[in-house]
Amino acid sequence: MPIYEMEPERILPADVNAIQQPEPVYGDNEKPSWYAPLNPLDDSNETKRLRDAAFRIDNSVGSLIATIPFNQFEAVEGYNPFEDDNTLAGYEDYADAFIHSQSPLETSAIKQRIDRQIQDRTLLAEAGGAGFTSSLAMGVIDPINVAATFIPGGLAVRGGSVARTAGTLALSNAGAGVLSETALSATQETRTLTESALNVAFDATLGGVMGSAIQLVKNRGALAAKFRNDVIGEQQTQPQNIPNNIPRDRSIGAAEVFDTTLEQEAIKGPSFVNRTMNVSPVGRVAQSPSKIARQVNQQLAENNFTYAKNEEGIASFGAVETAVRRFDALIYKQVESTKDHYRQYKQAARTGGDTRMSHIEFSEAVGDAMRNGDQHAIPQVAEAARAIRPIVEQTKDQMVELGILREGVKVTTADSYFPRIYKFDKILSDRSEFKKVIADWLGETNQIAVNKAQGSLDKAVAGIERAENARPAADKLGAEIREAESWSGKKTELLSEVDKNVRLIGERQAVTDELSALRVLERQTKKQAKRQAQLERKLSAIDSAEQTLPKLQRHLEILDKPRQFRNEHARLSRHANSLTRFDRRRQAAMRRMEPMAREELDAAADDIINKIIGAPAGIVPGELIPDGLTKHAGFTKARTLNIPDERIKDFLESDVNYVMENYIRQVAPEIELTKRFGRVDMDGQIKAITEDYNRLISEAATPKERANLEKRRDADLRDIRAMRDRLLGTYGAPKDPASFFVRAGRVARHVNFLRLLGGMTISSLPDMARPIMQHGLRSALKPLGKMMTDISKMRIAKADLREMGIGLEYALSSRSKVIADLNDPYSRRSFLERGLEWSSQKFGNFTLMNQYTDTMKMWSGLITQSKVLNAAKAVAGGKNLSKKEITKLAHIGIDESMLHRIADQYSRHGEDLDGLLTGHSHLWDDRVVREAFQSAILKDVRTTVITPGIGDTPLMMSSELGKIVMQFKTFFFATHNRALVSGIQSGDASFYYGALLQIGLGSLVYVLKSMMAGREINTDPANLVKEGLDWSGMMGWLGEPNNVLENLSGGTYGMSAMFGGPPASRYQSRNGIGALLGPTFDLGGDIKNITAGVLNGEFDDREVRSVRKLLPFQNLFYLAPLLNQVEDQLK
Incomplete structure (x- = not known):
């Protein structure tokens, strides 16, 4: 990926001049931002050093403390520090400080004090804004300044003079400044009269500004009333049904914390039902004894739980995970834009009779253009690159705003920025060539610096x-x-x-x-x-x-x-x-003028290649240059691989669809985690949870309670970190991504998807009941009717929902990938793996699953958007909402104060499509409201049309073994959390009659699946209910152990024995090993059957069936009947 570089004059550490690409940053290797010293949760080493230095330099108490260790010395008779010229060598500018020195030890101590003062001043000066705020903060808490603030405090009165208050405070601050500077000058040898005078002037100016502001605030009522009467006119107040404990001007930022109780943060519903969620991290932390852990859990991971506070109108926190999923809209726009330009290119090529590029060749040409200033000989390629550029700039601007990237960064490795993703398989197969390219560049870089070393020598x-x-x-x-x-x-x-x-x-x-x-x-x-x-x-x-x-x-x-x-x-x-x-x-x-030997260059190139191909989760670190190389000319401590993209183009991915999807999926979590928590690693929140547990442990009555709390603290922190890392895509990442076991497992999961889930659309028919369960029959059916009858208005509504990241499955196939455990964006890309990824991407369209999911999500999005906007209009019109409506809205993150702001934005940008409201929220100018609204709609859609999240599945399912054994189980864990338990928590009648409808649709799935498989249909009512429960997913993950038990026991044990019917049909096609250890081991069993049949010469029904199960697309619902006939002929 091209490297952003800072302007030289903006660089702070002298050894850093470029960064490679957005990378997660941990630790203290970044210069603190200007506000870091003011953040009490920031305890990085660099920030601590700044605070300590400012305390010694700009605080009278700190300055006095700094002198104490240097004042206790015994006098030496006849000692004169000026007798020997070498005594004060280098300290001549501060000779006056030694006049009263009476011993060599005291002279040495004075030197140490001067050295430390100089070091402190240098540190603060080089820190820029962070140094200034550190000095300002330490000056503010100076006891002299603190005392001064209380002197004029009562002079700001309602209706008083702004000038008088400003003057009083300015005089007071100036007096305090004089006293403070006198104290500081008495204890600091390096403090000059000029510096003290400037500081006193600054104190006086600041006091005047503060005085003006204080008096204006005191007078704000009169000023506001005058403005309303003179300009706006008298306004009639509207009755509002807003809970008193909800701030009207609520925001959705990192500082959003309500003073709720542990009981208010508790999830509703029977405890025995809630305990079934302990298999998932989000369910465990939601029931934590720590209130802070519960709040952080809500802010991090998406869930569908109803909390006690929701009934009071206090909204649940918006989750970072939901915000990250909104970035899918950017991926969709990029994919569709490239596709549109490819159509234009094909039309132009057809008209001109030119040889046409394939779609993948076109996508790679667009990637090349993005590295070369968005220029290309083919107009459509250049236009596609320019159309994608705003997406890259949008993410870059957000990262600059949040401090992830430094302001003013520039590209150094290409004409324009294009994310750098390596072709791992190409590097492995042509390692010697890649090594030569890297070594040659290292040698050239070193030689350029060697040549420049002559100037340094002169x-x-x-x-x-x-x-x-x-x-x-x-x-x-x-x-x-x-x-x-x-x-x-x-x-x-x-x-x-x-x-x-x-x-x-x-x-x-x-x-x-x-x-x-x-x-x-x-x-x-x-x-x-x-x-x-x-x-x-x-x-x-x-x-x-x-x-x-x-x-x-x-x-x-x-x-x-x-x-x-x-x-x-x-x-x-x-x-x-x-x-x-x-x-x-x-x-x-002279040392730099010695060029590196070829052996050194080759060894460094090998080290760089090992770091690239061994990167966990495929996220290549920014620091690729080996440590030992930085001692040679041409290489800085930044250690970024600034080799031009053109030199290694053959080893970089250029497919713009693949690169941009991976890039956005990498930077989106970094942006949203930083936006919400201040840092990607959530260090402040983890410390807050730890402190909360420390309090609980100290209050525990017995050693057993303390031991249990310590275990629960460790478990909560593990779960929070795990969900954070799942969001970043690094949790469970293999140490060796290129190993045979890892890659074979990935291939097997793709093959399983292609050969076993051809009927997943039919299996998803029970999802049609979910909007009814979530919103009620009446609310659900009206938008559905509009969808089916008014196509033109639906196009408008769909475009609006796509801006929120809703209804993008046809292009992205993201839900199908998650359900099939194929959501691995950093996979190695051999020819076989590329083919399987392409097939898996298209397979969701072949099965019509993506189209079905898009329809369901659009339907759900229309329902939720209309309900929220109708509620906003009602509140703005002075109407009171019912308790049920308040609870429902608070459940998705919207309180009534936010509804007023939503109503304001809707009145300016929204549209009423014959009773179907759409907000056009992407046009809203209030970013806080826009993000809150979009997150609420997206969260409800993802929980209505169940889309597994980072907290829904057990942690072991992120391991390579867990992905194999538990493949296709993700959906059932998500259903358990998002549908079964959350529905019981809500206690709505709509959940129960929706559940009945879902079970009925599950029975229909059983009938259809049996017809497709050519199996006899058991129409016994008890069996239909049992099959309906199983196929509907209403039992959540609890149904999986039952099905495994029935398969292994042949129906002797389990729910089927209780109902008196045959074993569950969903597992009938699997052998015992496959039922217990997943479809990959079931695949192994089928291969064993085929091998045994070939070797024994007995190729009967079982072997024919095993061959059938190995074929990709073999159970596509529209191909399965034909294959059934072929299978019958072969038996």
Whole structure:
């Protein structure tokens, strides 16, 4: 996948300049966002470091605490830190801090304190927005500032002056700022007067703004009343039936937590029925003793449970899982767009007489175009790429908004962004070629950096020369400063010495003239000789004065401007001391100039390939460059494989349908988990659950209760993590996805689907009763009539529902895949696997299951949408809803306050199609309402037309063995949770008469299936009821053990023995092993029968039947009668 790259000036860590593709991020390897320090649940190491640094720098208490360890030292008599120049080397700028130092230990402590302050300031500065908010937060909680906030608190009064309140608060904050900065300056050597002045000014400005805001809030009633009277006019209040504990302006964000009780978060219904859900994670956590666990469970996994709070009008949380399923609409749009452009291409090719590409070739051409700026020689391919681009940008914008991607990211490996998914089988079969391509690129990258290393070497050499030249100058100035400091306190004497030397030098001419006159005399008197000696001594003193005077004047200059000369000395010393640093740079540059050996490149390429083909669940990590490679030139600590797509195009998937589906299914959970919980890993919520359990454990009365709570805590956390990982597609991912066992199991599941579920549409006939069970007969039949009679209006309604992710089965076949346990988007793609995936995708259409599911979901969507919009219109019109309606709406996540907002959006965008309401919610401008509404409709549709979710099945079914043994069992576990138990919880009459209808349809399925199989139909009423219960799925997962027992015992035990009829017909075609261990082992039994028949020469009815069962499509309901006749002829 192409790599997004940050602009260099926006990069925070120096070693990170690009990211490969959206990857789940865990741990502390990301720079904190600007609001992270304000989040009490964020305890990452980087955030903690920022808070600690800000506490020491910007909080008077923290700054004082930071100085305490450095203040207790014994004085050393006669100690002077300025005696030895090396003592303060590097700390000349802070020389004043050492004036009162009385021992070497104290001097060392002061240095440590200065170093830590500098480090703290650097950390905060480099953190950008996060550093600013850390400093701001620590300043706000400073006791001085806290105390100041209470001084003017009573001055903001209703109707008071905004300017007066602002001025008071500004003055108060400025005063507090002065006190705070005084305290901080007294304990920090690195704090400057300029910095303190700026901080005081900022405090005053902030106080003024806060004062204005406070007074405006106090006056808001009068202002609002004036606005209504002057502009809008008086408004008549409407009676509203809204529970008092529901906020009117409710949102659906990560912070949405109602102050409900454990009892309100309890599921309704008999406890013995609810306990049957303990086989599934969502059912277990829904009955947790922790209220937090129950709430997080609702927000994470979709369910159809009725909670006690729903009867009070408090809505259930919208689930992240439901929000993720809305992204199916993007996949559908992409698939349909590509299909439409392919039709246009075929028409153009037919008209022009050109050779036509196949659909898969066209899809791959679109993928190539998306890597190349959405450009292609074939217009339809380029148009298809451009049509898909907004989908990619939409997901990218959401990830940037949530902080998953950094703002300003750019593509570095292609002309435009196209997700990178590797062809695993191609890499395995042509590993040597792929290795060569990777190694060549690594070598080229290394060589480019080697070439650039020459520039670094030149800079390092220049730095060394500058450092060598600076050393003598620094030594000379240091000596001058030391000599000048010897006159410290004796400036008068120094001035006298300077004046004395100046006067003495001024006498040179006179002394010279007189001495010259004496020297020319032939004979001197004794007096003249004595005078000449005096003058010669004086001339010598003058010479000495001329040498001494500049030094004395230099001393005087230094004493007059001590800081200026100390700064100059510090500058020269820094240059001189940089010799070691520049020498290290020179050595590093010389090392980088050594290119990597081919053996090293090949080994690194092997490591990269192993990471790609061994990625769990097929999600390739972003960090592919080996750790050891980052020490070589050209490779950063980011470790992303920035090789251009064009270089490895043959090893990348280009089929735009396959790539985009996998891409969206990968990023959608990341987006929605981050949106709801703040982080993909749900770290804050997991900690909150743990803390809640800690409280419960501390309150437990007995050791046994505490032990049970600890076990339940571990189980709840396991289930929450498992459902999160199922949503991400990583739970149960095999360590070696390319192993024979994993791939053989995947192939076997596809084969089982193709050979055994040809009649699944007939088996799904009982689903026709589900809308009636969920909504009642009257509510269900009216939309059904519209669907059958008004096609034009139905097109409008269907398009609206598809925007929510409803009715997309014909294109995506997603429900069929989930029911058949084929929902594995990261499978390896050999030719056989591709063929099986294509066949499985189309098989749902061949069986008419996808068309049937679309119809059922459209019907359910119309019912739910109309009910919600009618309720919204009623509430907006001042009508009261019944308790049953309030409970039903709260059950799907809509409370009455939300209904008002829905009504507002519907009035602007919705449409009444002759009594069938459609909201056109994709046009709504209130995103919170749009997402709440769409999630509510989608949740109800997925539970009405039962679509298994992440929490419905036992965790063992996510393992490779579980997928094989429990194949085709997913639907029964989902039915148990979403239909049987939830229906009993609701207690509606519609559930019970709908259940009777469903059992009746189950009996019809038995009759049809028996006719298709050529079996005798047992019309005994007891048998029809038994078969109806079984085929309808009304027994949930409880019917599966019964069927296995009947198959193994031949009907001696089980429900059939109780009813007095034959064993359940649904398992009659399976042998005992298949009934117990699933259809794959049943397949093995059939192969054994065929092999034994061939070897023994006895090919009878059993062997013929086994051959029939091996054939794909053998039980398609419209082909089965013909195959029955062929089978009869062969027997």
